[in-house]
Amino acid sequence: MLLIKGGTVVTSERSFSADILCTTDGKIAAVRKDIEPPIGSEIVDAHGLLVMPGGIDPHTHMEMPFMGTTSSDDFYTGTAAGLAGGTTSIIDFVIPEVGQSLFGAWREWRRKAEKSATDYGFHVAVTHWDEKVSQDMGTLVRECGVNSFKHFMAYKNALMVNDEIFLKSLHRASDLGAVCTVHAENGDVISFLQQSLLERGSTGPEAHPLSRPDTIEGEAAQRAIALAAISHTPLYIVHVSTRQAALAIAEARLRGQPVYGEVLPQHLIFDESVYQSPDWLSAARYVMSPPFRDQSHQEALWGGLSSGQLQTTATDHCCFCAKQKEVGLNDFTKIPNGVPGIEDRMSILWHYGVNQKKITQEQFVALTSTNTARIFNLHTRKGIIGEGADADLVLWDPASTRTISAKTHHQNVDYNIYEGITVTGVAKKTISRGKIVWDDGVLRAERGAGQYIERASFKA
Ligand SMILES: NC(=O)NCCC(=O)O
Numbered sequence: 001m002l003l004i005k006g007g008t009v010v011t012s013e014r015s016f017s018a019d020i021l022c023t024t025d026g027k028i029a030a031v032r033k034d035i036e037p038p039i040g041s042e043i044v045d046a047h048g049l050l051v052m053p054g055g056i057d058p059h060t061h062m063e064m065p066f067m068g069t070t071s072s073d074d075f076y077t078g079t080a081a082g083l084a085g086g087t088t089s090i091i092d093f094v095i096p097e098v099g100q101s102l103f104g105a106w107r108e109w110r111r112k113a114e115k116s117a118t119d120y121g122f123h124v125a126v127t128h129w130d131e132k133v134s135q136d137m138g139t140l141v142r143e144c145g146v147n148s149f150k151h152f153m154a155y156k157n158a159l160m161v162n163d164e165i166f167l168k169s170l171h172r173a174s175d176l177g178a179v180c181t182v183h184a185e186n187g188d189v190i191s192f193l194q195q196s197l198l199e200r201g202s203t204g205p206e207a208h209p210l211s212r213p214d215t216i217e218g219e220a221a222q223r224a225i226a227l228a229a230i231s232h233t234p235l236y237i238v239h240v241s242t243r244q245a246a247l248a249i250a251e252a253r254l255r256g257q258p259v260y261g262e263v264l265p266q267h268l269i270f271d272e273s274v275y276q277s278p279d280w281l282s283a284a285r286y287v288m289s290p291p292f293r294d295q296s297h298q299e300a301l302w303g304g305l306s307s308g309q310l311q312t313t314a315t316d317h318c319c320f321c322a323k324q325k326e327v328g329l330n331d332f333t334k335i336p337n338g339v340p341g342i343e344d345r346m347s348i349l350w351h352y353g354v355n356q357k358k359i360t361q362e363q364f365v366a367l368t369s370t371n372t373a374r375i376f377n378l379h380t381r382k383g384i385i386g387e388g389a390d391a392d393l394v395l396w397d398p399a400s401t402r403t404i405s406a407k408t409h410h411q412n413v414d415y416n417i418y419e420g421i422t423v424t425g426v427a428k429k430t431i432s433r434g435k436i437v438w439d440d441g442v443l444r445a446e447r448g449a450g451q452y453i454e455r456a457s458f459k460a
């Protein structure tokens with residue numbers, strides 16, 4: 001048994017002094033003051049530390065085949081890096097290949113994820129439509145613990161679905177009691193703009209944001225919300241990066257529609273100037289979609305997070321090393337889209353959010369863990385500190401600092417977008433189902449220790 005003594009427990013609702021007793025099978029057995037240590041228990045001194053639910057990252061892409069290559073962090077290295085930053089669960093994306101069934105792809109992702117060091121679940125992408133897709137959605141929800149499906153309104157001729165397919169999937173998800181998630185950017189417009197930029201000789205990373213203007217994220221978000229309303233399906237919009245999309249979500253919520261928005265820390269702190277670096281690789285490393293925008297959008301994202309109109313933070317962790325990015329040396333549309341971040345999400349949000357008084361420590365817990373657990377029906381086990389919940393915890397030192405660097409990070413990628421930033425607010429210890437797996441700089445992640453998390457349908 002593990003007894004965490006003397007810390008301040010922080011939940012999404014309140015902060016209070018209490019000890020936490022964890023069982024050997026990884027559950028929380030008690031949360032109260034002055035727990036007597038059971039014989040043989042290991043005691044962790046948490047004086048001066050905040051004890052919070054472990055982070056849940058609902059948007060990662062471990063070892064994902066994408067744009068002709070495969071993201072460099074696998075389920076072990078990526079989740080181990082997450083533990084070093086206080087993240088104890090992920091929800092990754094199953095992306096069926098052309099001709100592959102949803103169920104076949106889910107089985108393949110289950111196999112790939114067996115090496116995971118944290119618990120994990122999956123959203124499954126719907127990238128085409130036929131009767132088998134509809135059947136597989138049923139099987140996945142009823143028998144496989146999947147309650148969310150993903151749709152790409154961008155990446156034309158690859159992952160993108162048109163409105164008809166999206167609407168069919170929304171209807172089917174509604175019948176099954178599942179949530180639909182969406183990458184909201186207008187893929188037809190992007191494709192047109194990419195071609196025009198290339199024809200005019202704009203081939204470098206500076207063209208990337210020009211091909212994906214803020215307005216077409218706003219338009220796609222509006223369209224996704226309209227389609228979800230027609231089918232009465234809860235909608236979760238991933239990586240919201242614009243004021244327009246944030247406003248569309250807030251307006252839908254005011255109408256009573258269940259729409260949720262996810263924010264990535266990188267969109268909160270970087271702007272489009274990252275694409276102007278004279279060094280090609282430095283700029284290419286920031287190529288992700290949606291791109292970094294002008295600073296006025298950051299204000300809207302912070303406002304959305306602090307007001308509760310945007311509910312979660314994720315990373316969209318999708319790593320590509322220099323050699324992989326260099327495939328797009330002469331054509332920015334070929335630069336694999338994606339950036340790393342799972343290890344730094346919590347520190348970045350704490351440093352720029354809590355320390356700058358944009359959000360409270362309780363909101364931090366909601367935004368990094370509890371809200372995700374609620375939206376994706378994990379909240380009886382994850383995102384909470386209470387008897388019977390999984391003992392996934394982070395012991396947070398709000399006063400400690402660290403300087404982020406690729407030289408010291410645990411992510412399997414040769415750069416860090418936050419290189420050189422010194423953050424105040426650090427995961428001192430991370431506990432995954434009752435075991436200390438990150439201990440003040442020592443990573444004790446265990447390959448394969450993570451378990452698949454079944455998430456029940458909202459109709460179950
Ligand atoms: N975001 C990104 O650029 N890469 C990963 C795929 C996606 O989420 O769109």
Ligand SMILES: [Zn+2]
Nearest residue numbers: 183238239289
């Ligand atoms: Zn996306």
Ligand SMILES: [Zn+2]
Nearest residue numbers: 059060061316
């Ligand atoms: Zn993504």
